[in-house]
Amino acid sequence: MPATAVSALASQAETPARTRRVRSFIELSKPGITLMEVVTAAVGYWVAQPWLHRDLWTVLWQLLVLSVGVLFLGASAGAFNHLLERRSDAAMQRTSLRPLPAGRISPGAAYAYAWSLLGVGTITLLLLGWTVAMLGMTTVALYALLYTPLKTKTALALYLGGIPGALPVVGGWVAGGGELFSPEAAILAAIMFWWQLPHFLALAILYADDYRRGGIVLLGDGNAHRLAVHTLIYALLLVLSSIAWWIGGNGGTLYAIGCGTLSAWLLVRCMQLVRQPTLSNGRHVLIATYMFLMGLFLLAAVDLR
Structure with a gap:
């Protein structure tokens, strides 16, 4: 086993079980990618200049709702990705210690987590309108159901994966009053x-x-x-x-x-x-x-x- 893996396992052993479980669920959410989606959605909202036709408090509230909704949906997509790729993750050194292949979270718990996030995120974005919510759900669906399974079948998955990655900024733009x-x-x-x-x-x-x-x-x-x-x-x-x-x-x-x-x-x-x-x-x-x-x-x- 590589030294980094041994070090990681030793570190986990020293961490309280509840803390390890929380960290595992956070890792399941792919926080780096998810936070980038939140930022791009916020930028899309901002450059639509919503303050030109909305008061300041409405702008701040909508920005918060958008960020929370995208955060939950992005985390949901990350969790579904982990679930669908748990076998290939186990085969790769870089990903073998992820929560599912390492056995820190069961597939059942991960599915419950992913679906819960999807539901909460969708309901949150509905506060900004059907179009924004549909863009959010489409992002998760394309990422989990199209891009993820096709990665092991065709190199064209690279281009298909670019579509869900491009939608959060558009959702932000629409939420800010821009035309789809x-x-x-x-x-x-x-x-x-x-x-x-x-x-x-x-x-x-x-x-x-x-x-x-x-x-x-x-x-x-x-x-x-x-x-x-x-x-x-x-x-x-x-x-x-x-x-x-x-x-x-x-x-x-x-x-x-x-x-x-x-x-x-x-x-x-x-x-x-x-x-x-x-x-x-x-x-x-x-x-x-x-x-x-x-x-x-x-x-x-x-x-x-």
Whole structure:
């Protein structure tokens, strides 16, 4: 057993049982991904500028309701993902100590947890309207019923998985008063869709062997150079989508300068990865994708038009 796994097990043994169980359920919720969904939904709400036609208290209340609803639905999707992938998780070193393969939570308890979160999250988002709630439920359904099972069958699951990842920001936009079928909603969705692809492919370069052990089908059979080329292509499409937000008149000079700087940095990192598809360069691209999205959405929220 790897030293990290031994250390993790030893640490768990020293932690009170109730605390371990709470931590296990939190881990089941995939908190990193879930919190990112909450943030992107909040950004979508904010850039819709709801304060132009709603009072301050209504804006704050709706932002809170949106965040709580997306939090519960994101946690539900994460729990369903853990359930459906518990066998492949057991085969991968990176995920073998997750709650289900490690036996810290039973599948029955995990199913009850996932369905409860789904129900509470949906009811919460209904306070913001049927459209927002439907977008939330669609996100969970696509992630759990389409993307997750197809990961071990086709590399096209990468693109299908980008759809549920792009919906929370659209839900936020609609909750803020924006039109569902509008150029702004399409651009926000495109930014999130294209962002996920280079982000995941950087992870695929880092953990290709582990993914193969788990039966996950990768683009180009997991060849690092092919993955790197795809990473550059999708990063370029991400940059073009981000520029479209400014071209559409939604961002000002600050956004344009910041977007240009972040784009140049991301593309340089991706080109370095193409030239040398090493683990180190893959890690640099992974970090760059995180920084790009955080920086871009901060600029979009601050420099409104």
